[in-house]
Amino acid sequence: MAPLIRTRNLHLTYPDGTKALDGIDIELFEGEIIGLIGQNGSGKSTLSKCLNATLEPSKGTVEIDGTATTDEQNSGDIVEKVGYVFQNPDHQLFNRTVWDEIAYGPRNLDMEEEKVEERVREAAEVAGVHEQRFEEHPNLLTKGLRQRVAIASILSMKPDTIIVDEPTTGQDARQSLEIMNFLQQLQSEEDRTIIIVTHIIPIVQQYCDRVICLRNGKKLLEDEPKVVFNQPEELAKSAVQPSQIARLSHSLSGEFPDVETPYLTPDEAIEDFGSKYGR
Template sequence: MQNAITVENVSYVYGEGTPFRVLALDNVSLNVEMGKLTGIIGHTGSGKSTLLQMLNGLVKPDSGRILVGDDDIYSNKKLRREAAFRVGLVFQYPEYQLFEDTVRRDIAFGPKNMGLSDEEIEIRVREASAFVGLGEEILEKSPFDISGGQKRRVAIAGILAMKPDILVLDEPASGLDPIGRREIFGGLEKYRQATGTTMIIVSHSMEDMARYADDLVVFENGRVIMQGTKQEVFAREDELREIGLELPQITRLVRRLNKMGINISNDIYTVDEALEAIISTYGGGEK
């Protein structure tokens, strides 16, 4: 499988030579396969956001390499600049960066910077808004007159409208209620199905990761301590618990049932999957 992103032995220090020196990334290596959704999990301060900002050219590693496709993006200025368009980065709380007088202009900002024609920009604004469930009537409003969840979706649409090869999102649903979370993740899922875009998502929520990710990377104190398919990583339940990361409740329940001799797959991550597995093994479910 081809890699969309390869991170090789990357280290990074904040505040070198000061009393506040922090080793934020400590010899991190990982890869992200083309077309997959890779989830990054780990506690606050473990280095996730620092790494994300390296992927699109914003922060240069102190040592090590970042490859986008086959290109070492910090090897020259041109590649570093291009990375900003190839890798779309949605920051945490991106709504704080809305600034235009209408939603339409905010979503169009990125595509405009790419030098696209007005027609193409208009098409992209419409497509991107539709993916995140923003109706036509919102587009003429001020970004300051819409709800928090809508603002978040406007900010995400602005990056989608740039059609990056790789979409990177830092805690895209943080601070939202369950309905808001589902709107964000549902929109991203739709976008992914329609475009096949490679995605990297940082999230605190093991439930969201279980539901949406293909592969997982676990950070702890600036290091990658696990990576693999979701199944491989979630098989290490005890190690995850030791660092305070619990598998989703439904996954734990199903695994306990298995231990009690009720045989259903161990790889169950949502209530719907559990229901389906139980019905297919034990029958029932008819009216």
């Protein structure tokens, strides 16, 4: 299967000389949920912005459907292929009504108003933005609803891939679960590729199919969560600490050598430990 997005020897140096990316090679495929992790300054936000051509690489390439983002013939298609939801939805909500916010992208693509309405209603329904909110000002909504409006504004352009930067920032536990379950639903029912930029490790463990860990602009680890979080010594280099349950299960593997898998999800850990030791 050909990747939807591929980077080759990707480098980016900011004008002040800061080297943010240093030779990144990754491939992202249809229908995956990818967790992009690393400490502040590791390059994860810079990489995510290169993936939708918000930033242009200093060296190397980003390819979307086999075409480089720097190819002028591809520039108009990028917004329809890769959508970006900012960490703070207020940074991308600027229209006076929810309707106009969701309609902005399709209108900017010169769609007929009938088609725009179809896109708005479809995106709003998928994102859980109810019709009675359409005439409200986005800034008067709760943080969770503003996040959904921001996602709907991206969905209205029907991108194959959606990048969500720190989706649970400023949300309480219930709102965080709602957002993550919604993104998982998009992946499973709409077959979208979801890239989550986050430092919340339990989210990555629970929802992601694959994890990419960055350190100082380089790719440190890339694999399934079970594999990545079973390497605490490597993760320590990036200042990423596995969750308590991951550290506990890794510790138990030394105390109880017959436990085959050091890293388990919470449910797996309880079931596995109970079956082996009669608890």
